[in-house]
Amino acid sequence: MKNRLLLFCDGYTSPLQGVTVPAFEQPQSIPFIVDRVRKDYAQFDIEVTNVNDPNDTRPTAIIAVGGGSATQGGSSFNGGFYNAFPNDGFVYATTLQNNPKWIADAISHEAGHLFGLTHQSQWANGVMVDVYRRDGAIMGSPYFIDNPFWTIGQTPTGATQDDVATLTRILGAASPPLPTPPPVMIRNDCQITITAPLTVQAGATFPATFTVKNTGSNVWLPWDGAKGYNLGAQQPQDNSRWGKVRLPLPITVVSDFGTSITASFTAPTIPGDYPFAWDMVEEFVSWFGKIASQTIRVTQNSGAIPVSINNVPGIWTPTGEL
Secondary structure (H helix, E strand, O other): OOEEEEEEOOOEEOOOOOOEEOOOOOHHHHHHHHHHHHHHOOOEOEEEEOOOOOOOOOOEEEEEEOOOOOOOOEEOOOOOOOOOOOOEEEEOOOOOOOOHHHHHHHHHHHHHHHOOOOOOOEEEOOEEEEOOOOOOEOOOOOOOOOOOEOOEEEOOOOOEEEHHHHHHHHHOEOOOOOOOOOOOOOOOOEEEEEEOOOEEEOOOEEEEEEEEEEOOOOOEOEOOOOOOEEEEEEOOOOOOOOOOOEEEOOOOEOOOOEEEEEEEEEOOOOOEEEEEEEEEEEOOOEEEEEEEEEEEEEEOOOOOOOOOOOOOOOOEEOOEEO
16 A cells, blocks of 8 residues: 555654644554544555554654543644645544544544545535534544445535545555455365274174265376275374275265265274274375374273284285285
8 A cells, every 4th residue: 555544542742733642541442443444444545554664654644642632522734644734633532532433533534634635514505504514424523423434515615525536536546455366275185084883892893984075176086006096094004903904985086075985894803992093095196184083992802801002914005915
C-alpha cells in the first residue's frame, strides 16, 4: 500500500501544533479500533496501523488518540495530508467516554478531513437543517449507527461531496486482492484406518481390514512386480510378524479416493503385546504418510509363556523374503 494512516495511542506531541495528547487509557481496545478503521478504509490504497516504523517513508497521516476536550470529540485540518496544514489530527478518547466504537468512528472522520473531506450536512428544501448528517455518514455524526458509510451529499456550503471519489483521487483505490494460490499437494500421502481384533490367541489366524485413502497427487498403481504401490508392514519396517509383509492394492487409486484391503493374518506364537502397524509404500521409491498402528494382545495358548517382544523373523524386499 502506498499510503499510511498511523494511529498514536501511547502518547503524542504534535511537532507543528504543539498539542500533547496523553496515552489512551484503554489499550485493550486498540485492536478493535484499528480493525474497525481498516474496514472503513479498505477500498482505498492505505494501510491503517498503530505500529510506528521510523523507517517507513510512505506518505502518512497521523491521528493521536487519548485525553479529552471540553468542546469536541476530535479535530484535524482539512487537506493536511497534502497541503501546508498540519498532517496530524486528534481524537479525544475520554470525551467519547472511551467507547471503542465511537473512537474508531471519530478516527475515520478526522482522517477524512486530513484527506480533504468536509462534513456531510443535512439539508431540506434548500436549507441546511443540521451541520451533521445523522444517518450513519462517516463525515456526519456516525456514532449511533452500527455500520457507518461514505456517501454522496451536501456539505455545509451546499456543495456536493462524493466521499469515495475524493478519497480515491487522493489515496488511490485498493489493489485487488491477490488470488489465493491453490494448496500445494504432497506427491505421496495417505490416510489409513485399521479394523482388527484387539486380542487373539497365539498362533491363531484372524482377519483385518484396512481402509486407505490417497491424499496426495500421485495415482497409486498396484504393484506389478516391477513398480507400483503396496501396503507394507511397519514397526519395524518390512517385518513378517503377522505372516505377511506386503498387501497388494485391489485397484488403481486416484487422488482423493480410496479402497479397502482385507486379508488373513497369523498371530505370533509367543504371547505378548505387539504392534500391528502398516503404511503405504511406493516400491523402490519411498514410504509415505503416517503409519497406522494398533496394539494386539496375543494371549497364551497351549502353555506358552507370556512375554513382551517384537518378533521379527525376516526382512522383505520386493523380490522376496531374506
